[in-house]
Amino acid sequence: MLGRLNHVAIAVRDAKSAAKIYGVAFGAQISDAVPLPEHGVITVFAILPNTKIEFIEPFGADSPIQKFVDRNPDGGIHHVCYEVPDIIAARDTLIKEGARVLGDGNPRIGAHGKPVLFLHPKDFSGALVEIEQA
Numbered sequence: 001m002l003g004r005l006n007h008v009a010i011a012v013r014d015a016k017s018a019a020k021i022y023g024v025a026f027g028a029q030i031s032d033a034v035p036l037p038e039h040g041v042i043t044v045f046a047i048l049p050n051t052k053i054e055f056i057e058p059f060g061a062d063s064p065i066q067k068f069v070d071r072n073p074d075g076g077i078h079h080v081c082y083e084v085p086d087i088i089a090a091r092d093t094l095i096k097e098g099a100r101v102l103g104d105g106n107p108r109i110g111a112h113g114k115p116v117l118f119l120h121p122k123d124f125s126g127a128l129v130e131i132e133q134a
């Protein structure tokens with residue numbers, strides 16, 4: 001049921017400038033900055049051969065990552081995202097096994113136009129986990 005590591009997300013004050021070093025020093029391909037008002041973030045991706053690094057920057061007045069960035073002004077790892085073949089089946093199994101799904105439990109459309117859910121960090125060794133339908 002667990003698929004590829006889709007991305008590791010790093011929350012920062014300025015996503016474009018955070019991604020820059022990956023382009024100039026590692027030669028990674030860097031995406032444009034994309035505002036996602038419904039998620040309260042601006043995203044920039046560094047594309048690696050086997051996964052992506054997603055830089056997220058607070059966007060709007062009540063961004064869900066604002067507190068995290070306030071606590072980590074130099075940036076920090078915010079979440080990891082795993083692909084699953086069927087997000088509803090994955091959610092139901094996770095709940096059955098005692099994991100907590102954040103929000104109302106219904107998948108939302110994430111940064112790649114695919115359904116995503118977030119899982120409680122306390123159930124995953126302190127790491128916020130996102131699952132995305134592959």
Ligand code: CO
Binds near residue numbers: 007009054079
């Ligand atoms: Co993500």
